[in-house]
Amino acid sequence: MCTPNTQRCLDFLLRAGDLVTINVIVAVHNRLLWSIDPAQCTVDLLVLAVLRMVWRSSWSWRISLGWTAVKLIVRALELWPDEGSAHVVLAASAATFAWILSRLAISALITRLCVPRSLETEMLLQGTVEAGGAAGGSDQQPTARTSGTSREDLVHWTRLLGLARTQKTLLTTGSVVLLIRLPFSISLPHFVSESIGGLMDGDVGRVKHAIILLIVCGTIDALLDFWCVFLFSLVQQRIVRDLKRDLFASLLSQPLTFFDNNSSGELMSRITSDTGQMANDLSWVFRFSIEAVVRICGVAGYMFYMSWRLALLTTCIVPVNSVLNVYYGKWMQKNALEVQDTLASANSNANEVLGSVRTVKAFYSEENEYDRFAENLENYYKLQVKQAIVRSGYYMVISTFLMNMVVQAAVLSYGGWLCVEGVMAVERLVGFMLYRSQFQEWFNMLLSSYSDLVRGAGASTRVFNLLDRRQPFCHLSDSTDGVANSRAMELAGRRWRGEVKLKNVSFVYPSRPSSFVLRNLSLTAPGGECTCLVGESGAGKSTIFYLLQRLYQCPSGRIFIDGVDVNTIPTRLLRRKLLGLVGQEPVLFRGSIRTNVLYGVDNGGREDGDNGDHRLQAALKIGHCMGFVGQLPGGVDCEVGERAVQLSGGQKQRLAIARAVAMDPRILLLDEATSALDSESERQVQEALDEAMVGRTTLSITHRVLSAARLASTVVVLDKGRVIETGRPNELLKDKKSAFKLLLDRQQCLPAS
Numbered sequence: 001m002c003t004p005n006t007q008r009c010l011d012f013l014l015r016a017g018d019l020v021t022i023n024v025i026v027a028v029h030n031r032l033l034w035s036i037d038p039a040q041c042t043v044d045l046l047v048l049a050v051l052r053m054v055w056r057s058s059w060s061w062r063i064s065l066g067w068t069a070v071k072l073i074v075r076a077l078e079l080w081p082d083e084g085s086a087h088v089v090l091a092a093s094a095a096t097f098a099w100i101l102s103r104l105a106i107s108a109l110i111t112r113l114c115v116p117r118s119l120e121t122e123m124l125l126q127g128t129v130e131a132g133g134a135a136g137g138s139d140q141q142p143t144a145r146t147s148g149t150s151r152e153d154l155v156h157w158t159r160l161l162g163l164a165r166t167q168k169t170l171l172t173t174g175s176v177v178l179l180i181r182l183p184f185s186i187s188l189p190h191f192v193s194e195s196i197g198g199l200m201d202g203d204v205g206r207v208k209h210a211i212i213l214l215i216v217c218g219t220i221d222a223l224l225d226f227w228c229v230f231l232f233s234l235v236q237q238r239i240v241r242d243l244k245r246d247l248f249a250s251l252l253s254q255p256l257t258f259f260d261n262n263s264s265g266e267l268m269s270r271i272t273s274d275t276g277q278m279a280n281d282l283s284w285v286f287r288f289s290i291e292a293v294v295r296i297c298g299v300a301g302y303m304f305y306m307s308w309r310l311a312l313l314t315t316c317i318v319p320v321n322s323v324l325n326v327y328y329g330k331w332m333q334k335n336a337l338e339v340q341d342t343l344a345s346a347n348s349n350a351n352e353v354l355g356s357v358r359t360v361k362a363f364y365s366e367e368n369e370y371d372r373f374a375e376n377l378e379n380y381y382k383l384q385v386k387q388a389i390v391r392s393g394y395y396m397v398i399s400t401f402l403m404n405m406v407v408q409a410a411v412l413s414y415g416g417w418l419c420v421e422g423v424m425a426v427e428r429l430v431g432f433m434l435y436r437s438q439f440q441e442w443f444n445m446l447l448s449s450y451s452d453l454v455r456g457a458g459a460s461t462r463v464f465n466l467l468d469r470r471q472p473f474c475h476l477s478d479s480t481d482g483v484a485n486s487r488a489m490e491l492a493g494r495r496w497r498g499e500v501k502l503k504n505v506s507f508v509y510p511s512r513p514s515s516f517v518l519r520n521l522s523l524t525a526p527g528g529e530c531t532c533l534v535g536e537s538g539a540g541k542s543t544i545f546y547l548l549q550r551l552y553q554c555p556s557g558r559i560f561i562d563g564v565d566v567n568t569i570p571t572r573l574l575r576r577k578l579l580g581l582v583g584q585e586p587v588l589f590r591g592s593i594r595t596n597v598l599y600g601v602d603n604g605g606r607e608d609g610d611n612g613d614h615r616l617q618a619a620l621k622i623g624h625c626m627g628f629v630g631q632l633p634g635g636v637d638c639e640v641g642e643r644a645v646q647l648s649g650g651q652k653q654r655l656a657i658a659r660a661v662a663m664d665p666r667i668l669l670l671d672e673a674t675s676a677l678d679s680e681s682e683r684q685v686q687e688a689l690d691e692a693m694v695g696r697t698t699l700s701i702t703h704r705v706l707s708a709a710r711l712a713s714t715v716v717v718l719d720k721g722r723v724i725e726t727g728r729p730n731e732l733l734k735d736k737k738s739a740f741k742l743l744l745d746r747q748q749c750l751p752a753s
Contacts, residue, residue, distance in 0.1 A: 159460070159464055163239055163242075163243065163278070163279075164235065164239065166238075166242065167235045167238055167239065170231050170232075170234055170235050170238075171231075171232075171235060173231055174227075174228055174231035174232050174235070174290075175290050177224055177227050177228050177231065178228055178290055178291050178294055179294060180224060181220075181221055181224035181225065181228065182294050182295065182298050183298075184217040184218075184220045184221040184224065185217075185221045185295070186295070186298045186299060186302060186435075186438075187213075187217050188214060188217060188218060188221070189431055189434035189435050189438065190302075190431060191210045191211070191213050191214040191217065192210075192214065192430075192431070192434060193427050193428065193430055193431025193434065194206065194209075194210035194427075194431075195207050195210040195211055195214070196427050196430055196431075197425070197427035198210060200426070200427060228291070236279050236280060237279075239278075239279040240275060240276055240279040243275040243278065243279060243463070244271055244275050246467060246470070247270060247271055247275060247463060247466060247467060248271060249470065250466050250467050250469060250470035251267055251271075251466065253469075253470055254469060255551075255552070255553075256546070256551045256552060257509075257510045257511070257552065258469075260509070260510070260511050261510075261511055263348040263352075264348070264351060264352075265344070265347050265348025265349065265350065265351035265352055266344040266345065266347070266348045267466075268347060268348075268351055269340075269343060269344035269347040269348065270344065270462055270463055270466060272347075273340065273343055273344070273347065274340050274344075274460070274462060274463050275463060277336075277340065278460045278463060288445050288446070288448070288449045289446060289449035289450075289453075291442070291445075292442045292443070292445045292446035292449060293446065295438065295442040296439060296442050296443060296446065299435050299438050299439045299442065300315065300439060302435055303432060303435050303436065303439065306428055306431060306432045306435070307415070307418070307424060307428070307429075307432055309414070309418070310411050310414065310415055310418075310432055310436075313407070313410055313411055313414060314407055314411055314436050314439060315439075317402050317406070317407050318443070320402065321402065321443070321447065322447075324394070324397065325447045325450055325451070328390070328394045328451060329450055329451055329453075331390060332387070332390075332451050335383065335386065335387050335390075337461055337462075338383055339380065339383045339384065339387065340462065341462075342376070342379050342380045342383055343380055344462075345376050345379075346373065346376035346377055346379075346380055349369075349372055349373050349376050350373060353369045353373070395444075407436075407440075408433075408436070411432075411433070411436060412433070415429045415432065415433075416429070487568070488570045488573070491564065491569060491570065491573060492570075492573055492577070494562075496561070496562055496578060496666045497527035497528065497562050497666075497697075498527040498528060498561070498562070498578075498666040498667045498696065498697030499524070499525065499526055499527035499560075499561070499562050499563075499697070500524070500525040500531075500548065500559075500560070500561055500667065500697065500699065501522075501523070501524045501525075501559070501560040501561075501563075502521055502522055502523050502524075502544065502547075502557065502558075502559050502560075503522050503557055503558050503559075503560070504520050504521075504522055504556070504557040504558070505518050505520070505521045505522070505547065505554055505556065505557030505558070505559065506518055506519055506520055506521070506555070506556040506557055506721075507540075507543060507547060507552070507554060507555065507556070507721075508555075509552075516721055517540045517543045517721050518540045518543055518544070518547075518721040518722075519720070519721040519722050520557070520722070521540070521544075521557070521718075521721060521722060521723055522557075522723065523716050523723050523726065525697060525699055525714070525716075526697075526713070526714065527562070527697050528695070528696070528697055529697065529698070529713035529714060530693060530697075530698040530700060530711050530712050530713050530714075531697075531698070531699055531700070531712060531713065531714045531715075531716060532700045532701075532702055532707075532711060532712035532714070532715050532716070532729075533699065533700070533701050533702075533716050533718060534701075534702060534703070534705060534715060534716070534717055534718070534740065534743060535717055535718035535719055535743075536719065537703075538720075539718035539719055539720060539721065540718055540720075540721040541671075541701045541718055542671060542701060544699075545581070545669050545671060545699070545701070547559060548566065548579065548669070548699075549574070549575060549579055549581070549669075550566055550567070550571065550574060550575075553567075554567075561578060561667070575600075576600055576601075576602065576663055576665075577663065577664075577665065577666070578665060578666050578667055579665055579666075579667050579669060580600075580660035580661060580663055580665030580667070580668050580669065581660060581669045581671070582653070582656050582657050582660050582668070582669065582670050582671065582673045582689075583656065583671045583672075583673070584671050584672035584673065586652045586653050586655065586656030587643075588640055588643065588644035588647075588652055588655060588656070590639070590640070590641065590642050590643075591639065591640070592634075592636065592637045592638060592639055592640070593629055593632070593635075593636045593637070593638055593640060593655065594612070594616060594636045594637055596640065596644075596655060596659060597616055597619055597620065597636075597655060597658045597659050597662050598612050598615065598616060598659075598662055599659055600659065600660075600662065600663045601615065601662055601663055615662055616636060616662065618662075619658040619659070619661050619662035620636070620658050622657070622658065622661050622688065622691050622692050623654045623655065623656075623657040623658030623661065623688045623692070624654055624684055624685075624687055624688040624691075625651070625654045625655055625658050625688075628651050648681065649681060650680075650681025650682075650684055650685055653673065653674070653681070653685045654684065654685055654688050656673075657673070657685070657688045657689060657692055658688075660692070661692045665696070666696060666697060667696065667697045667698070667699065668692060668693060668696045668697070668698045668699070669698075669699050670689065670698060670699070670700040670701065670702075671701045672701055672702060672703070673685065673689060673700075674686060674689075674707070693711075698711075700712065703747075704747070705740065705743050705744040705747055706744065706747075709729040709730070709733060709744075712729050713728070714726065714727070714728065714729075715727060715728070715729045715732060715740055717739045717740050717743070719739070724739050725738060725739045725740060727740075
């Protein structure tokens with residue numbers, strides 16, 4: 001990392017080099033051209049003087065150097081065949097372009113060395129907090145600045161190119177194959193030129209020899225091209241695999257607050273669309289940029305060998321194209337970010353609708369959802385059309401107008417004049433034109449690779465922001481140092497009673513910071529008993545479960561299990577050994593019944609020695625699932641389908657109970673486990689719950705007071721985040737003024753007397 005003083009010294013040296021180069025080229029200009037056209041030379045010097053006055057501008061040195069070099073090249077045509085003067089002009093022009101390219105490389109290196117790490121972090125994580133937003137930080141998906149500053153662009157490009165470091169072996173192999181292929185590929189136009197020359201001279205042997213070599217070299221070129229395509233495609237697929245894997249791991253490591261503030265559809269778009277776009281752009285950048293550089297160097301060398309006069313005329317347009325490409329690339333990067341965001345919005349809409357298609361059809365909203373999705377697609381289409389218009393205009397100017405028309409016309413005119421004067425043979429001009437076409441093709445490919453790189457950098461912004469948020473899957477209390485390991489082993493071997501205690505707990509959701517859900521709440525659930533939490537919707541019952549599972553961090557107050565703070569209990573022990581959840585809407589994943597029931601068991605129960613069969617059968621029996629599972633095709637290996645739509649609500653709920661007890665938890669959490677069922681299904685589920693609750697501490701959330709009175713040993717009545725009443729249900733029902741009795745009367749539609 002360079003210091004500010006070092007950076008200033010390097011900048012000063014670069015500017016000094018600019019002035020020296022300008023003065024040298026002006027001296028050559030005056031020396032050679034004054035005698036030819038003094039008036040025009042004076043105009044040239046005046047224009048150059050104006051440019052030198054603003055040399056501190058970021059682009060003025062490039063304009064002044066490039067403009068003067070081009071003027072020298074054009075004027076040098078008048079000096080042929082004065083070889084001495086021509087060589088001087090050639091040397092001055094070559095030195096100018098060499099300095100331009102060297103300065104660009106040095107400037108990029110200085111920028112890279114002098115970008116502080118803190119600046120990179122600021123640019124990539126602006127608007128976010130350190131990972132671990134569960135503690136109250138913002139968990140909205142990070143947004144990146146799109147100011148297009150060179151330093152920010154450099155950070156994105158560097159990180160994008162850094163993805164290929166893990167594939168350096170394949171990239172090196174592919175590059176070597178490209179280098180081996182180069183002579184065979186470049187020689188093809190030469191053999192075409194030789195065959196044309198043989199035909200013009202009537203030399204049949206020369207024609208046959210050229211055609212045979214053309215076929216041999218073309219065949220070898222095709223075989224090597226296969227390996228080039230294969231190796232770089234393999235790099236692309238590996239980058240896609242690694243990107244998706246790392247991004248998915250990063251998303252899984254995020255706290256629940258992150259998903260509260262981000263659409264699952266947009267996150268899926270990052271995994272599916274953005275990563276593919278990044279890897280595709282990156283792999284083609286590596287393949288075509290490497291191949292383009294190699295081919296351009298080889299073709300340019302052969303062009304200078306054939307006619308350095310025509311080669312200079314062909315390459316004089318390169319600086320102009322490069323400057324235009326820089327501006328085009330910046331626009332493409334900004335547009336790519338907008339395109340990916342719009343596509344993510346459309347994907348999010350489609351994901352939401354298809355995931356809730358039954359609700360959509362139930363409300364006859366197909367047309368509304370179609371219109372909403374069509375609107376998102378229309379926005380995406382407009383951005384793509386805008387991109388296509390700009391791309392078409394860019395390639396019209398670069399490829400069609402400058403390269404195809406201006407340069408080609410100039411080369412043909414001057415080359416034709418050389419042929420007429422006898423300086424150059426016709427077949428040599430034909431060969432040169434073939435090489436010029438290759439030079440144009442691969443120079444355009446190099447510019448396209450740059451555009452792909454900046455487009456990939458634009459698409460990568462959101463992905464890198466998400467990757468930078470990655471946390472370990474374990475909680476801080478799961479540290480692997482010696483003390484924590486000893487503590488974890490001690491807790492794992494402990495005999496737990498299952499007593500739950502909340503002490504002075506207050507909580508607000510980060511998305512609603514002004515609305516308290518729990519207010520200085522304290523309660524105790526005795527071990528081995530059933531405690532029911534009752535109250536109106538929004539009283540904070542489910543939030544207690546979230547805090548107990550540590551899905552959210554408790555900012556105020558403490559929660560204990562058998563006197564142990566839950567924040568000190570390893571996450572795996574807490575969620576797989578101590579707590580088992582049965583939710584109101586059970587979620588079953590695509591897969592077999594076996595997979596779903598053993599979902600929370602370490603290694604799917606394989607450590608039991610019987611592939612988890614004993615544990616599976618015991619859990620299904622407790623959940624009263626044996627009857628309907630035995631009737632399914634394949635039994636426990638029957639695929640339940642996406643969201644288990646092939647099963648009834650009661651069957652899914654009983655499988656959820658079996659899944660919870662399969663882990664043999666000490667504490668069972670029941671969140672409205674029977675509220676959405678018909679009477680018969682509720683009876684069957686309740687029987688399963690009665691059996692699952694035996695020997696365990698149970699915390700049950702329910703709106704049904706009668707159910708709480710029947711099940712609970714203790715009832716806790718909540719209202720607006722506070723405990724307003726606690727006691728035995730039969731005692732509370734005897735008190736006509738108790739909140740519990742008032743809830744029962746309200747549910748029975750009887751006046752409270």
